[in-house]
Amino acid sequence: MAQLTESPRRPERALLDTTVLAGDGHTMVVKKGQIFRIVDLEGNQAVDTLFYNAHDPVERYSAVDTIREQGNIYLTTGSRLISSEGNVLLTIVADTCGRHDTLGGACAAESNTVRYGQHTKHMHSCRDNFLRAIASLDIGLEKRDLASNINFFMNVPVTPAGKLTFEDGISAGGKYVEMRAERDVFVLISNCPQLNNPCNAYNPTPIRLLTWNG
């Protein structure tokens, strides 16, 4: 059972406090030492997130290195988010949800058609949000840099037989996850627009992002 950890930080003292609408993308830089919080405002939202070294985006979040180093497939308080170079990009310091996924990947037109049928091909996806965001920024990121991501607040339990299952969410309105940047990191977020998955109750909702100076 996950250990739930609350944060002492108060929203009124935040450096940044912004809302990302349901289905939208968002990019930002979080400086080394700063604290970054994602709030699931209405509950059971999936927040697909990628992290990069802000000074050299070739170095990016690595799901496989993170899982191996912590010896666990779920992310929660204490999880160190490891880069493709073996460095710690961020450490999760508070978590009132208790479990976050890094196996399920980001939704895309391709996976939507495989999972839900050809009629879903046109639907807006996290991969569309990621591609649109990196195309609008001239920071050297391309399609190939969209590797395995984190799905904050998403419930993807693995069965004893090793099967991935997408389940109804375990998050709820107001739950949050908070992490400390151990390096300057570029954050790429898709507030998942998925309409075919029980993780978000088929209903994408807004999220809130906050940062503090430590």
Ligand SMILES: [Zn+2]
């Ligand atoms: Zn998605």
